[in-house]
Amino acid sequence: MSTDKMSVKVNVDLQKERQKCNFNIQEVTFIFDGGKEQTLQRKKIEDIALNSGASIDSIPEECLGLKERYDNAVRKSCIYSRIVKNEILEITGLEALGNPVLRRTADAFFKEISPFMLHLGMFVPTIIGQCTEEQQAKWLPRALEMQIIGAYAQTELGHGTFIRGLETTATYDPETEEFVLHSPTLTSYKWWAGGLGNTANHCIVVAQLYTKGQCHGTHPFIVPIRDMETHEPFPGVKVGDVGVRMGFNTADNGFLSFNHYRIPRENMMMKNAKVLKDGTYVKVARHEKLTYGTMVFVRVTLVKEAAINLAKAATIAVRYSAVRRQSQPKPDAPEPQIIDYPTQQHKLFICIATAHALQITGDWLWRTFKDVLADMRGGNTDSLPELHALSSCLKAISTSDSAAYIEQCRFACGGHGYMLSSNLPLIYSFVTATRTYEGDYTVLLLQTARFLVKAWEQVEAGKSVTPTVSYLTLAATKEKVLWNDFAEGIIRSFQAVAARKISACAETIKRHMKTGICYEDAWQLTTVRLVSAAESHCRSVICQTYWNEITRLTASCSTNVKIVMEQLATLYLIYWALERSGDLLRYSTISEKDLNRLQERYEELLALIRPNAVGLVDAFDFRDEILRSTLGAYDGRVYERLMEEALKSPLNDGPVQASFHKYIKPLTKGKL
Numbered sequence: 001m002s003t004d005k006m007s008v009k010v011n012v013d014l015q016k017e018r019q020k021c022n023f024n025i026q027e028v029t030f031i032f033d034g035g036k037e038q039t040l041q042r043k044k045i046e047d048i049a050l051n052s053g054a055s056i057d058s059i060p061e062e063c064l065g066l067k068e069r070y071d072n073a074v075r076k077s078c079i080y081s082r083i084v085k086n087e088i089l090e091i092t093g094l095e096a097l098g099n100p101v102l103r104r105t106a107d108a109f110f111k112e113i114s115p116f117m118l119h120l121g122m123f124v125p126t127i128i129g130q131c132t133e134e135q136q137a138k139w140l141p142r143a144l145e146m147q148i149i150g151a152y153a154q155t156e157l158g159h160g161t162f163i164r165g166l167e168t169t170a171t172y173d174p175e176t177e178e179f180v181l182h183s184p185t186l187t188s189y190k191w192w193a194g195g196l197g198n199t200a201n202h203c204i205v206v207a208q209l210y211t212k213g214q215c216h217g218t219h220p221f222i223v224p225i226r227d228m229e230t231h232e233p234f235p236g237v238k239v240g241d242v243g244v245r246m247g248f249n250t251a252d253n254g255f256l257s258f259n260h261y262r263i264p265r266e267n268m269m270m271k272n273a274k275v276l277k278d279g280t281y282v283k284v285a286r287h288e289k290l291t292y293g294t295m296v297f298v299r300v301t302l303v304k305e306a307a308i309n310l311a312k313a314a315t316i317a318v319r320y321s322a323v324r325r326q327s328q329p330k331p332d333a334p335e336p337q338i339i340d341y342p343t344q345q346h347k348l349f350i351c352i353a354t355a356h357a358l359q360i361t362g363d364w365l366w367r368t369f370k371d372v373l374a375d376m377r378g379g380n381t382d383s384l385p386e387l388h389a390l391s392s393c394l395k396a397i398s399t400s401d402s403a404a405y406i407e408q409c410r411f412a413c414g415g416h417g418y419m420l421s422s423n424l425p426l427i428y429s430f431v432t433a434t435r436t437y438e439g440d441y442t443v444l445l446l447q448t449a450r451f452l453v454k455a456w457e458q459v460e461a462g463k464s465v466t467p468t469v470s471y472l473t474l475a476a477t478k479e480k481v482l483w484n485d486f487a488e489g490i491i492r493s494f495q496a497v498a499a500r501k502i503s504a505c506a507e508t509i510k511r512h513m514k515t516g517i518c519y520e521d522a523w524q525l526t527t528v529r530l531v532s533a534a535e536s537h538c539r540s541v542i543c544q545t546y547w548n549e550i551t552r553l554t555a556s557c558s559t560n561v562k563i564v565m566e567q568l569a570t571l572y573l574i575y576w577a578l579e580r581s582g583d584l585l586r587y588s589t590i591s592e593k594d595l596n597r598l599q600e601r602y603e604e605l606l607a608l609i610r611p612n613a614v615g616l617v618d619a620f621d622f623r624d625e626i627l628r629s630t631l632g633a634y635d636g637r638v639y640e641r642l643m644e645e646a647l648k649s650p651l652n653d654g655p656v657q658a659s660f661h662k663y664i665k666p667l668t669k670g671k672l
């Protein structure tokens with residue numbers, strides 16, 4: 001427990017909730033963080049970064065004008081990155097790039113987003129993933145020392161999803177041994193890159209590479225865009241901010257164009273392909289798509305990002321629901337805490353369970369990613385397609401579920417959830433963007449579907465497939481899978497649903513092709529079902545991973561921790577079985593009676609989890625500085641905090657605003 005939690009006077013209802021909790025909170029914190037070591041490391045990092053008070057704003061960020069907000073975000077980014085550089089990276093090493101502790105701690109500094117986020121989030125990882133050792137030796141120390149600040153500019157005004165359609169060109173000139181960067185059209189302007197508008201002095205630019213008159217597709221380049229002394233854009237570079245957005249307004253998302261702008265040949269990131277001095281193009285990598293490596297890395301990290309943000313929202317909404325009392329269902333009885341309403345429990349407990357499910361799946365995916373990376377270092381890229389398929393669907397589903405449930409947490413807080421000071425709108429505006437960036441939801445599910453259909457064709461041909469799709473053999477028989485409501489039975493049924501949907505898609509594609517249309521058109525006609533099949537596959541992966549891992553992780557835990565963790569995981573499985581009852585009726589032997597029983601068990605679980613609800617969110621262990629919420633603080637002083645924050649609004653700086661004299665008075669006196 002951090003010091004701020006020990007000294008404050010806590011709301012009485014929250015105190016009672018904490019007395020009711022029957023499990024060891026710290027053990028659950030260890031599970032959520034991925035182990036005791038990780039918890040201790042996180043706490044140490046949070047102490048280093050937050051105990052100085054450098055993150056505190058005198059005026060709420062949201063009350064500042066756009067420019068002041070950006071200015072304040074840059075100020076705090078400089079403080080935070082000095083702490084990261086001098087102290088945090090010393091503890092974590094570069095593992096920090098895949099560890100949510102940096103983002104979690106950063107939330108105490110920025111209610112929105114740091115304009116430096118993409119520097120550590122994508123610029124540095126791309127240097128590591130796409131540069132030769134020699135290039136890394138040149139760029140990495142400068143980037144880690146913050147001597148240069150970078151952005152990642154891939155998306156253009158005209159294309160984001162379709163990378164092969166990017167229009168920016170990098171044409172090699174062997175006379176001067178330089179690449180000439182050019183933006184031939186308005187739609188070729190780089191657009192969206194975080195940190196690019198006003199902050200970055202360097203940028204990774206993804207451009208179509210031309211040499212000896214031939215195009216070799218998109219490649220990444222490191223491009224200096226601003227003078228290191230004056231920060232003026234170099235001649236030939238046009239750069240600016242893309243304009244006000246739904247969120248991310250301190251993230252400095254920018255546009256960028258080039259007018260025949262020259263960079264040295266060595267600024268091409270040459271780990272996967274090279275251009276020699278004479279202009280000869282040499283492919284080094286064994287796999288076509290290795291230049292997409294940073295995207296795969298970020299997609300992997302986004303799963304845990306989704307979990308952490310959902311855990312934050314759940315903490316706010318559950319604590320608030322324990323403090324808030326509303327309505328009078330029984331005459332003469334006191335108003336209940338809103339968390340006592342089963343409908344409120346239905347809204348919130350799935351959020352807690354999903355945070356655990358995504359965190360555990362995110363950990364598992366991170367380990368898989370590191371294994372694949374190790375294979376690739378040894379020259380073996382065989383497991384890359386499976387990693388791409390997994391990271392694509394898990395990124396899509398985790399960000400989409402998390403955004404939906406964060407919004408549900410806001411609904412669960414009624415009117416006060418709509419206050420920016422609750423922090424729920426800001427968490428939502430951040431997370432809803434993650435559904436789009438780094439690959440749109442639908443597009444990524446279709447990438448997974450492509451892998452699944454191929455895997456199904458392998459199964460049909462009697463060939464072996466990789467472990468995450470070995471369940472596809474379930475579809476080989478047309479029999480409905482036998483329903484049983486044990487966890488393993490539910491998971492098996494989800495797999496059967498996914499398998500049957502995938503096989504049905506493959507059949508549909510074939511059926512369309514029999515009418516004489518080509519494969520691509522047949523694929524398009526099947527995409528609604530393909531997205532649904534990929535979603536089912538992903539749900540079965542999450543359910544299986546969550547269940548297997550939570551069983552493993554709690555094996556040595558105390559009894560009550562085992563019980564509450566099993567209750568949450570079972571709730572998760574049953575919730576999705578009920579949500580997908582249509583699929584189960586279609587592809588398993590589940591009956592109406594089974595569904596009724598499942599519904600009853602679900603409601604029983606809500607009641608069983610209820611006394612531990614506050615304990616469960618306390619176990620996420622967010623410091624108040626990170627939650628930044630009037631509704632979710634540890635002490636539950638909800639109404640006092642709402643009032644205190646309201647009084648900080650510049651609109652409360654005096655009893656009469658100037659607008660009264662300028663406009664309202666003349667209007668009411670008939671003089672306007």
Ligand SMILES: CCCCCCCCCCCCCC(=O)SCCNC(=O)CCNC(=O)[C@H](O)C(C)(C)COP(=O)(O)OP(=O)(O)OC[C@H]1O[C@@H](n2cnc3c(N)ncnc32)[C@H](O)[C@@H]1OP(=O)(O)O
Pocket residue numbers: 096097098102103117118120121122152154155160161162163164194289290292293295296298301384385388437438439440443447450451
């Ligand atoms: C530490 C500090 C905090 C950190 C916080 C982090 C913050 C981060 C903030 C971030 C802020 C936001 C930052 C940003 O937003 S940065 C911009 C991100 N942009 C995107 O994500 C664009 C999304 N589009 C794509 O990824 C591609 O264009 C897709 C995939 C859609 C198609 O592509 P393409 O048209 O070229 O391919 P194809 O469809 O013909 O398929 C051809 C084959 O290629 C295989 N294939 C495709 N892709 C991959 C892959 N990756 N690895 C391995 N294989 C891959 C594929 O399976 C197929 O295989 P096969 O079927 O033929 O066998």
Ligand SMILES: Cc1cc2nc3c(=O)[nH]c(=O)nc-3n(C[C@H](O)[C@H](O)[C@H](O)COP(=O)(O)OP(=O)(O)OC[C@H]3O[C@@H](n4cnc5c(N)ncnc54)[C@H](O)[C@@H]3O)c2cc1C
Pocket residue numbers: 118152153154155158159160161162191192193194248253433436437438439440441442443446
């Ligand atoms: C907050 C934010 C930050 C960002 N930061 C960066 C950054 O730092 N660097 C960077 O390079 N980019 C960045 N991006 C851009 C982001 O990566 C793209 O917006 C994203 O990849 C989606 O591409 P798009 O905008 O072209 O959408 P589109 O591809 O135009 O999508 C529009 C719609 O069309 C559908 N669609 C598109 N193609 C297909 C298809 N083949 N099949 C079926 N449906 C399809 C999509 O599902 C979607 O519904 C950022 C975006 C946001 C919102």
